[in-house]
Amino acid sequence: MARKPLTKPRKYATQERSRATVDALVAATARILVKEGYDKASTNRIAETAGVSIGSLYQYFPSKEALVAAVVERHNEDIMEVVHAVLQETASLPIGLAVRQLVTAAIEAHRVDPKLHRVLAEQIPRTGKLETIDTHGRQIHALFLAYLQAHKHELRVPDVSLAAFVCVTSIEALTHNAVLHHPEMLTDKATKTLIDEASRLVIGYLQAP
Amino acid sequence: MARKPLTKPRKYATQERSRATVDALVAATARILVKEGYDKASTNRIAETAGVSIGSLYQYFPSKEALVAAVVERHNEDIMEVVHAVLQETASLPIGLAVRQLVTAAIEAHRVDPKLHRVLAEQIPRTGKLETIDTHGRQIHALFLAYLQAHKHELRVPDVSLAAFVCVTSIEALTHNAVLHHPEMLTDKATKTLIDEASRLVIGYLQAP
DNA sequence: ATAGAATGCGAGCTATAGCTCTTATTTTCT
DNA sequence: AGAAAATAAGAGCTATAGCTCGCATTCTAT
Numbered sequence: 001m002a003r004k005p006l007t008k009p010r011k012y013a014t015q016e017r018s019r020a021t022v023d024a025l026v027a028a029t030a031r032i033l034v035k036e037g038y039d040k041a042s043t044n045r046i047a048e049t050a051g052v053s054i055g056s057l058y059q060y061f062p063s064k065e066a067l068v069a070a071v072v073e074r075h076n077e078d079i080m081e082v083v084h085a086v087l088q089e090t091a092s093l094p095i096g097l098a099v100r101q102l103v104t105a106a107i108e109a110h111r112v113d114p115k116l117h118r119v120l121a122e123q124i125p126r127t128g129k130l131e132t133i134d135t136h137g138r139q140i141h142a143l144f145l146a147y148l149q150a151h152k153h154e155l156r157v158p159d160v161s162l163a164a165f166v167c168v169t170s171i172e173a174l175t176h177n178a179v180l181h182h183p184e185m186l187t188d189k190a191t192k193t194l195i196d197e198a199s200r201l202v203i204g205y206l207q208a209p
Numbered sequence: 210m211a212r213k214p215l216t217k218p219r220k221y222a223t224q225e226r227s228r229a230t231v232d233a234l235v236a237a238t239a240r241i242l243v244k245e246g247y248d249k250a251s252t253n254r255i256a257e258t259a260g261v262s263i264g265s266l267y268q269y270f271p272s273k274e275a276l277v278a279a280v281v282e283r284h285n286e287d288i289m290e291v292v293h294a295v296l297q298e299t300a301s302l303p304i305g306l307a308v309r310q311l312v313t314a315a316i317e318a319h320r321v322d323p324k325l326h327r328v329l330a331e332q333i334p335r336t337g338k339l340e341t342i343d344t345h346g347r348q349i350h351a352l353f354l355a356y357l358q359a360h361k362h363e364l365r366v367p368d369v370s371l372a373a374f375v376c377v378t379s380i381e382a383l384t385h386n387a388v389l390h391h392p393e394m395l396t397d398k399a400t401k402t403l404i405d406e407a408s409r410l411v412i413g414y415l416q417a418p
Numbered sequence: 419a420t421a422g423a424a425t426g427c428g429a430g431c432t433a434t435a436g437c438t439c440t441t442a443t444t445t446t447c448t
Numbered sequence: 449a450g451a452a453a454a455t456a457a458g459a460g461c462t463a464t465a466g467c468t469c470g471c472a473t474t475c476t477a478t
Contacts, residue, residue: 015475018425038334042465053427058467125247126331159402165391166383166406173382174375182374193368197375197414204413205406224445227455251435262457267437 022060024050030071034115038123043067069129075116076136079109083136087143095154095206098147099167103198106171107191110179118180141168148206155206167202174198231269233259235279242280243324247332252276278338281329285345288318292345296352304363304415307356308376312407315380316400319388327389350377357415364415376411383407 028050032041043064047057061067086105090098110117124130145164148155157163178185178194185194237259241250252273256266270276295314299307319326333339354373357364366372387394387403394403 015424037336039336055428056426064466122335125334127246127248162402162406166410169382169386170379170410173378177378193371197371200417201375201379201410201414204417205410208409208413224454264458265456
């Protein structure tokens, strides 16, 4: 009924031309996701938008899901770049300042491509490959946990790992929610207030008497 | 090409028999969502599982989306029942105790039907009707804001409304995340610790010196 | 220059999703 | 009892999604 590998190996691009194709496909996928939503992002449409034939598309991506996964990964990388940068500068700061930086970074991260972020968060069914792509969540958690452990003496919490979970989850939710569902919080003034409050929340928690 | 309303009005069930049909359909939808995931939940499959013909299905639900929306609403109602109950008992308590109750309620709420909750949160593309069904989020926010306003004298926050946003968002994210992605936090002991920490987080924030 | 690999193409297949419409059954009302 | 309204049934239509496969084109390397 279905012979499996009669077709060519669906492998990574090696020549430059093909890398361009792959890039075009991923870019087109992102564009359509943002402008038209997940439903309209059919593989045919993606190929067409990318100026690539449907056959070529399937040479590099075994499924629509794989395409979306690539977009997610690319977006996560973009975000991690921002976060990483800020956290680096922050490593040696005391908690009071570091947390503030972290919150700021979180907001920055959510501003990288808010529309795409929203689509990825709200419209994409996490199924199959997509199910397991919370990479950057884990990563941030690990980074922040490391920071906390290095500053253990400044803390008053019973369990550092749990504390990291509490902080990261809260900050992420706060910024996510603000950026995606409360545009009124994005004026300069409101953003500042939000940062203040989020920082107060977390710092108070970490250093409570 | 397409004549619009040549068919019967797609209206609400009035007789008892039809109410049963509707219930069966909603229940079947929920069951399939949980057991098979969103993709497998085709209208045909739903009708079959409900023991109802596809024609009858479309007599009451104009689309698959409407069916899912019904499931979401039913689930939200279930959750709001729990939350409402707890918040009622809590209205006159001081913040220290009230927040603890609220956190507990949040966890309870997430335990109503975790599997369904997860599917609804992770697999359902928020599109069309679904886009606007965050009813219960708004509701909880309003309820908690009312509580905070009634206890304004106990607070030390610059903006009560913003404070409500911060608290509700954090608690929701914490419990959501814990219940859905950290089953190890669901032992009795771990849950207690989580409640302690979440409460400390929020109370510290609301009453900071 | 030419073989062989890598890449690109796109007509077209298969499957199924969502949905309509006609016909049959049950309920309600008089 | 019998007419009319409400409800149920399900064969089957339309559309399109995802994807394959044979062939054409372009690269790479000798």
